[in-house]
Amino acid sequence: MALLTTLLALANLTAGPLQAGDTPRPSAPAAYDIAPRLAALAPTVSKFGEFDCLDFQFAGRAAKVVKPAVAVAGQPWAWRTEFWGHEPQTDLSLLAAGFHVVWIDVFGLMGGPSAMAIYDQFYDLLQGAGLAQKAALIGMSRGGLYAYNWAVHRPAAVSCIYADNPVLNLRSWPGAVGDSTSPGSAADWALVLEHYGLTQAEAEAYAGNPIDNLAPLAAAGIALLHVVGDADSVVPVAENSNLVEARYPALGGRIEVIHKPGLDHHPHSLPDPSPIVRFILAETPGYLD
Numbered sequence: 510m511a512l513l514t515t516l517l518a519l520a521n522l523t524a525g526p527l528q529a530g531d532t533p534r535p536s537a538p539a540a541y542d543i544a545p546r547l548a549a550l551a552p553t554v555s556k557f558g559e560f561d562c563l564d565f566q567f568a569g570r571a572a573k574v575v576k577p578a579v580a581v582a583g584q585p586w587a588w589r590t591e592f593w594g595h596e597p598q599t600d601l602s603l604l605a606a607g608f609h610v611v612w613i614d615v616f617g618l619m620g621g622p623s624a625m626a627i628y629d630q631f632y633d634l635l636q637g638a639g640l641a642q643k644a645a646l647i648g649m650s651r652g653g654l655y656a657y658n659w660a661v662h663r664p665a666a667v668s669c670i671y672a673d674n675p676v677l678n679l680r681s682w683p684g685a686v687g688d689s690t691s692p693g694s695a696a697d698w699a700l701v702l703e704h705y706g707l708t709q710a711e712a713e714a715y716a717g718n719p720i721d722n723l724a725p726l727a728a729a730g731i732a733l734l735h736v737v738g739d740a741d742s743v744v745p746v747a748e749n750s751n752l753v754e755a756r757y758p759a760l761g762g763r764i765e766v767i768h769k770p771g772l773d774h775h776p777h778s779l780p781d782p783s784p785i786v787r788f789i790l791a792e793t794p795g796y797l798d
Contacts (some may be wrong), residue, residue: 510638515565516661517642517748535604540579540580541578541580541584541639541641542613543563543574543580543584543609543638543639543710544561544563546637546638546639547563547565547638548716549636550565550566550567551565552564552565552574553565557564557573557575557594557597557600557601557604557610558597558601558604559578560575560577560578560601560604561575561576562574562575562576563575563576563584564691567613567631568627568630568631569629569794570612570613570614570615570627571614572611572612572613572614572631573593573609573611573612573613574609574610574611574635574725575600575605575609575610576604576609577604577605577606577608577609578604578605579607580607580609581606581607581608581796581798582795583641583643583794583795584639584640584641585607585608585609585640585645585668585796586608586609586610586635586640586641586644586645587599587600587603587608587609587611587644587645587646587647587789588611588612588644588645588646588656588794589610589611589612589645589647589649589652590612590615590646590648590652590653590655590656590659591615591616591648591649591650591651591652591655592649592652592708593612593614595649595777596649596673596776596777596778598778598779598780598781599647599671599778599782599785599789601784602782602783602786603645603786603789604655606786606790608645609640611631611635611640611644612706613627613628613631614627615627615655617700618700618704619651619654619679619697619700619701619704619705620638620651620654620655620657620658621658621673621701621704621705622704622705622706623704624655624658624704625659625662627656627766628655628659628662628663629662629663632644632663632666640656641652641793641794642665642666643665643666643667643668643753643793643794644666644667644668645667645669645670645671645672645789645792645793646659646660646667646669646670646671647671648670648671648672648673648675649672649673649674649675649777649778650674650675650676650706650744650774650777651676651682651697652672652673652675652676653672653673653675653677653719653749654675654676654677654679654719655669655678656670656672656675657672657675657677657719658719658724660725660726660729661719661722661725661726664708664725664726664728664729664731665729667729667731667734668731668788668792668793668794669731669732669734669788669792669793670685670726670731670732670733670734671734671736671785671788671789672733672734672735672736672750673735673736673737673778674737674738674744674750674774674775674777675735675737675744675750676744676749676750677718677719677720677749677750677752677753678718678719678720678748678749678752679701679705679712679715679718679719680712680715680748681744681747681748681749682694682697682743682744682747682748683695683697683698683701684697684698684701684712684713685698685773686712686713687713689743689748690742690743690747690748691742691743691744691745691748692742692743698712716736719747719753720752720753720756723753723756723757723760723762724760726757726762727757727760727761727762728761730763731762732762732763732765732792733753733757733762733763733764733765733769734764734765734766734767734785734788734789735750735753735754735764735765735766736766736767736769736777736778736779736785737750737766737767737768737769738769738771738772738773738774738775739768739769739770739771739772740770740771740772740773741772741773741774742773742774743773743774744774750766754766760787762782765788767779767784791796
């Protein structure tokens with residue numbers, strides 16, 4: 510009854526696609542539980558809010574899979590690409606709605622090819638464990654690089670992207686190249702050169718940034734939601750999110766942007782995540798059927 514109350518409350522919270530009085534989706538057949546399907550990895554169990562979190566090592570990396578109290582049919586899931594546990598209100602709301610939420614530690618790989626190779630393995634693991642074909646990607650700050658690059662790499666595996674003050678242009682951050690107003694990060698720029706296999710000159714001219722590589726996402730029908738502080742001094746919106754906001758519709762893509770006037774790179778997310786949750790639920794195949 511507690512879970513039903515939570516789901517009905519979420520339905521009211523996200524009114525729009527969901528209407529008050531609608532019933533939540535039924536639980537998955539045979540009370541789906543991902544834990545036995547990952548038992549060979551010997552996970553330990555911790556708590557993420559009120560939810561059980563399976564912690565394990567995979568491909569030499571720390572990984573987490575958080576289980577909803579009751580999984581809904583189809584096993585929808587969200588993939589937090591970076592900064593696990595930071596501003597978790599969206600993650601927790603999705604768990605209450607019956608989603609799984611996952612993460613694997615690829616920090617420092619800057620969304621480059623080696624990160625995508627690890628993501629391939631992790632995705633295949635989760636497919637074998639029965640999660641839905643398509644994930645909702647959550648890309649916070651530099652996590653935007655991972656979310657967008659993965660969506661280009663595996664568009665059939667992505668339902669939508671929620672990006673929060675996202676890094677979408679390496680020339681802006683960490684590069685601070687040319688007339689960029691970003692302070693940049695020399696240490697992270699060195700990681701970009703290493704993990705993308707670029708020289709300084711090649712990186713400054715790099716045309717494979719998310720801002721440059723939107724056509725595959727539009728062709729795949731991947732909807733985008735950005736939440737941005739318009740006064741972001743670290744990842745300037747004029748050099749990152751605003752370029753996607755202008756370019757994506759011209760390619761036939763759908764994008765919604767929630768602007769936070771006067772706010773900097775922090776705080777991320779929204780105190781009330783209902784617009785974010787509503788977007789993800791609406792873009793999850795079959796969830797609102």
